[in-house]
Amino acid sequence: MAARIWFAASSFAVAVVLVLAAVTDHSSEWRRHQERYKERALAKEKVFSVRDLVSGMALNVQQYYLAGLNRIDRCATCHLGLQNPKMADEPQPLTTHPGSLLESHAPQTFGCTVCHGGQGLATTAAAAHGRVPNWEQPLRQSLQIEASCGTCHDGGRLAGAEHLNAGRVLFAELGCVGCHRVAGRGLDIGPDLSVVASKDFTGDGRIDSDDWQWNIEHLLDPRSRTPTSIMPKFGLGRDQATALVVYLYSLTGTVIPSAYRPPRRPEIVAATRVEAGRRVFVEYGCGGCHGHHGEGGLANPNSASGGRVPALAKVKEGYWRDALIKKIGEGVRTEKADPAGPAPPLNMPAWRGHISAENLDLLVHYLFSLAPKSGDDDWDK
């Protein structure tokens, strides 16, 4: 008899477990959002045919299948009103997507996560917004979203993305590629930055606002975050550091198919050889050490050149054209001022093979133009 009661009780327990499994499976939060959406949409809609459509809408997971981007975004399962202008005054998650960006970036084509980050496959708010363990890319916030623009719009100016534009210009002018490689261009003195936005700097298993802040502080003073860093302190303002980080956070390493790429802008052709040489100077990041305009002055402790990277204003006095090209091509091993002291951290790298002969020629034109003007010396014009 006891066995029979046990059998009955345990069978009942199995039934309870299975019913609970079905109930918990069915009572997902997105169903509540979709029911609320139907309710709000019906309240706002006056056209009968549309009302019929809304009331007949089945509760379903909504997803954008983005074959080209190799992802599936289910965000619209809860954010059901993102393309419905009538939902603009509703709170999240039902509200309309702000601005006019979706006109040129239809979510059916671009999805959501390529700009906003987060976990596209997820169907719960916590998991989708990436606030769960073991998901590295939580939802991007404010300027981090602007950074996403730069992942596809990776050249030239982009209207409406002023931080990104400023960051990109700064990145070029500060000569970051003199030490850092980005997408194959630049040197390997510092870490490769090609996928810097996918790196977890704070080590908490998540790339979020902490890492964003870490990068701003690091740019303001590298040694405040990495005590052994040899990266110079560039004396940036906080706005500049922020703009740079906006640019850096566009470097996600995400492979963007050509169909998604904006059209390339043509190269700007410089009017004079000196201007073209200036472009070479900027492109190859010489200013990173020698100063934005070759004025020199970055610290290089215990170097024979007075503890600083030398200025370039007087190369015209010291070198013939060919000798200067040879020197840039071979690089310079910095001599110690005090032989017993530590080796200076910065050496001039050998640029041969990195800068074409033609560009080296232009560069020398620019460098010679830096010499103080003495009057009639304009033979290269």
Place this chain on the structure above:
Amino acid sequence: MPDAAERSAPPGRWANLRALPSNFWRSLMRHGLEGTPRNRSLVVMSNVFLHVHSVHTHKHSLRWSYTFGLGLISLFLFAILGATGVILMMFYVPSTELAYDRIRDLAFVVTGGRFMRNLHRWTAHGMVVAVLLHMVRVFYTGAYKPPRELNWVVGMLLLVLTLGLSFTGYLLPWDQLAFWAITIGSAIAGSAREVTDALGVTQVLDVGGAARALLLGGTEIGQDALLRFYVLHVVILPGVAAALLAVHVWRIRKDGGLSRPEEAPPAAAETESAGATRTYGLMALVKGDATREDALPENTVLSWPRLFIVEGALFASVLAAFGALSLVFDAPLKALANPSVPENPAKAPWYFLGLQELVSYSGFAGGVMLPGIAVLGLMLIPYLDREPGGVGTWLRDRSERREVAVSAAAAAAFIVGVLAITVRYGWLRSWFPGIPQLVITAVNPGTAIVAMFAAKSAWSVHRSGSTRLGAISLFTMFCVGFVILTYVGTFLRGPNWGFYWSQSDWPLAH
């Protein structure tokens, strides 16, 4: 054969259709629910599923405190794993591109997917525990003794298969946990290189490299390794396990049912020597109609319905318990596998952490040699201990209970001592940096522990003259070693396999 008259005179146009339900019911049930002993025997004998059981069950076999139902629980968990596994197969794709997304789809969009995956995961862990405990039960009740030696060996093979099934399943989600656990596993597979390198013959005879390549289908853990583990997990290992399970269960019947004390007179229809008698007895049972309750073999009951009610109840209990567990706890899923971001510490599944502790001393000794010796040693127990008697009771007398206590205490003291020395002072390599690797492979904390086990049990045999006491000593020390090493590997080892009293002492990453 119906005669011609019957065939030519159908009872009515609709009679067959009218009789269909009752005819079908009778063809299905055959014997009805009539409670006569004859009918209850027929129910068992004429059903393909029930006839695995004997018509009579010995009362001793129904005692909870004897088996705790561990063998049945293992079997039920295997069945649940098979059922949930087939369902999961409908969604899983063994591709490094898709596997991780498919696992997340189970949680996010597949109806009942999260529950199925949780149930599969937790029953897998449960089966490892149940199988290990089942082995402990069988050993301490002496149930491996003749004629059941072969079934003990089959059981050991099933244990190895259970661990193999669990481990191959571990890789399939293709997350960080999986990837780095398999990294360790494949390093162990390749650890024979430790020996061939030391002997300088790796160029000629690269056993470790070959074993690793065979497991991974290449030199890296990638698509081919995933596919190989998948095929092992869903075809090869379950197939072999199911076949061996059939042998395991069939041998129980052939060896006379569950083991029980010899003092109780065995059920006439159950002893192997009475096999022939049983067959004729059953034939008589079918044809006669006079079988009475009091004619049952001594100390047995009819299996129907009592045994089946208990088995059904146990199955429902197991399913309900693991189902409830699956409602509350989600199976872990870490970040997508990333070969460039090592997990530190990278840990194997819990049941291998004792081995991983041994592997930290020497890959080959801890990963291949010692587990090989352990499995082989366990398999040989019924052939080394040929002492009759002591079957069917948990530790028959004081000397056996004393042997368990002494061996457990000795093993615990020795293992903790060796570990304490290793953690505090290091091992040979810390003292003699130039020492050849072969010496480390041969003499390390793992081999020291196993040597101590062997010495202690040999001494027990020598002192008492009883191989059963020696076997008890060896098995007890194996169990204690498994528990302690697993505990150390699970809770006391942190980044770089360093020793930490608690996870809160781990150094921060970065």
